[in-house]
Amino acid sequence: MLKRGEVKMIHKMLEEGLSKSAIARKLGISRDTVAKYAKLPKGYIPVIKRAPVATTVDPYLPKIAELLQKAKELEVHIPNTSIYEEIQKLGYKGSLRWMKDIIQRHELRQKVKDEEPLIRFETKPAQQMQVDWVEFRKEGLSAFVATMGYSRTSYVEYVDNERVETLIQCHINAFNYFGGVPQEALYDNMKTVIIKRNAYGRGRHKFNEQFRDFAEKHCGMKLRVCKPYRAQTKGKVERFNHYFRYSFHNMFKTRLALMGYKMTLQNANAEVIDWLDYTANARIHQTTLQKPFELLAQEQLQLLPVPKPYLGIHPLKASHKSIAESAKVQPKRGQARVHIPQRDLQSYDEFIPAAIAYLLTYSMITGGVAWQ
Numbered sequence: 262m263l264k265r266g267e268v269k270m271i272h273k274m275l276e277e278g279l280s281k282s283a284i285a286r287k288l289g290i291s292r293d294t295v296a297k298y299a300k301l302p303k304g305y306i307p308v309i310k311r312a313p314v315a316t317t318v319d320p321y322l323p324k325i326a327e328l329l330q331k332a333k334e335l336e337v338h339i340p341n342t343s344i345y346e347e348i349q350k351l352g353y354k355g356s357l358r359w360m361k362d363i364i365q366r367h368e369l370r371q372k373v374k375d376e377e378p379l380i381r382f383e384t385k386p387a388q389q390m391q392v393d394w395v396e397f398r399k400e401g402l403s404a405f406v407a408t409m410g411y412s413r414t415s416y417v418e419y420v421d422n423e424r425v426e427t428l429i430q431c432h433i434n435a436f437n438y439f440g441g442v443p444q445e446a447l448y449d450n451m452k453t454v455i456i457k458r459n460a461y462g463r464g465r466h467k468f469n470e471q472f473r474d475f476a477e478k479h480c481g482m483k484l485r486v487c488k489p490y491r492a493q494t495k496g497k498v499e500r501f502n503h504y505f506r507y508s509f510h511n512m513f514k515t516r517l518a519l520m521g522y523k524m525t526l527q528n529a530n531a532e533v534i535d536w537l538d539y540t541a542n543a544r545i546h547q548t549t550l551q552k553p554f555e556l557l558a559q560e561q562l563q564l565l566p567v568p569k570p571y572l573g574i575h576p577l578k579a580s581h582k583s584i585a586e587s588a589k590v591q592p593k594r595g596q597a598r599v600h601i602p603q604r605d606l607q608s609y610d611e612f613i614p615a616a617i618a619y620l621l622t623y624s625m626i627t628g629g630v631a632w633q
Contacts, residue, residue, distance in 0.1 A: 263290075263298060271298050300527035302517070313544045317355040318363040321348040322550040325360075326369055333373045367547065384410035386556075387563035389485075390435075390443040391498035394423055394451070395506060400514070400524050404533075405431035406505065407446075408498040409439060412556030413546050415501050417509075417537060419529040425453040429475050429571060436480070439557065441564025445483040446476065447495045455486050474574045481565050501541075509536050 263271075267288065274284045281299065285292040318325075325344055332339045341364070345357045353360070364370065389410035396403050403423055408415045416435040420427050428451075436442050448454045457467040468484060476482045487495055513532055514524050522528075542553040549556060 263294070268298050268301070271295055275299055297531055300531050302520070302522040302525075302528060313540070316359070316363055317353065318360050319545060319552075321351060321353055322363070322367065322369075322545065324348060324351065325364060326550050329369055329373050333376075367545070367550065386411045386560040387441070387443050387565075389445050389447055390439075390482075391447045391495040392432075392451075393449065393495065393498045393502060395502050397510065402524070402526060402529065404505070404510070405435075406498055406502055407432075407435040407439075408501050409443065409553075409557065409560060410447075410497055412553050412560050413497060413501070413549055414439065414542050414553040414557040414560075415498075415505070415537065417505060417533050419526055419533065421526055423451075423453065425469055425472050428453050429472065432475070432480075433568075433571065436567045439564065440561045441567060442480050442482050443560075443564060445485050447485045447487065449487045449495065454484065458486070471574060475571050479571050480568050504541070509533060509541075 270288065271284055274287070275281075279287075281292050281295045285295045288295070325348065328339060328344055328347060341357065341361050344364075345353075345360055348360070390407055391410060392405075392407050394403050395406055402419050402421060405418045405420060405428070406415060416438045418431050418434055420431065453469055454472055455466050455468055466486060473484060476484050509532075513529070513536075517524055517528070542557075544552065546553055
């Protein structure tokens with residue numbers, strides 16, 4: 262994280278006409294760092310990002326939650342001293358008072374009283390990713406949000422449109438951030454994903470062909486959609502959307518306004534990645550009671566590899582498939598099958614010069630004979 266004076270120096274050098282590479286050499290930083298801060302508005306005050314401070318109780322929170330959950334099911338009460346003795350056996354070296362403070366900070370006992378499950382791993386590692394759009398109409402922006410079902414690690418990217426090409430690129434960026442591709446992805450009624458429900462029978466939907474080709478054929482990721490009016494089935498990403506909107510977007514917008522600036526696509530994306538790395542994915546998640554990044558390390562072992570760049574549906578490949586499916590006439594018995602290869606028109610380019618030369622020669626000969 263650069264200091265305020267260094268950011269001002271970058272903008273001053275840019276105004277003087279220096280290139281990003283020259284500025285990087287003068288300041289002793291990378292060109293990517295210069296490019297990142299060059300996108301931010303002039304006068305921007307950097308905020309120091311610090312990862313949440315880890316406590317000695319953090320590794321034992323899942324065990325504490327398990328004990329409290331089981332006691333609730335048995336309708337018995339276990340005191341903090343008993344929990345303290347239990348986690349001491351597992352290696353806890355801290356004090357009883359500190360353990361009580363952390364339990365209170367995460368409201369574990371209160372959640373049990375409210376009959377809220379403390380630990381929920383509904384999906385297996387690398388099984389599912391939930392995807393959604395968050396619209397910010399006043400800024401003219403949308404945010405692509407993807408949350409891994411097991412680890413709750415999330416990725417956010419601001420965009421200025423929700424076209425299918427943009428959706429595909431956001432997926433690729435998310436896969437690179439997560440370190441791989443999940444087995445399936447869950448969506449709601451995105452027009453760029455699903456065109457018509459149950460078009461081919463119950464549960465057999467008509468998907469956007471380009472996106473389906475990208476997801477299933479190119480990435481090996483199965484597409485799933487929520488039931489109508491049941492968006493809560495992708496509750497993990499919905500809960501993160503609320504956290505993202507109020508903890509990052511509104512706060513960042515307010516900070517910029519205090520300096521007389523507006524949120525843009527460039528400064529929002531530059532800032533949101535830092536927020537994901539140092540805050541959202543580095544904190545103790547209130548559902549799993551573990552850090553999303555730590556659980557993501559388990560998921561990465563089972564994720565599919567990040568695919569090569571997607572070049573779209575090949576038109577020749579699509580035509581082969583449609584011709585094969587539409588062919589109904591079968592050759593008569595004993596009749597030989599004749600294979601006529603289909604070529605791209607560009608494959609005939611090599612024959613054009615020879616054909617032109619032949620036509621010119623022929624016209625010269627016939628023209629000469631006619632003249633004589």
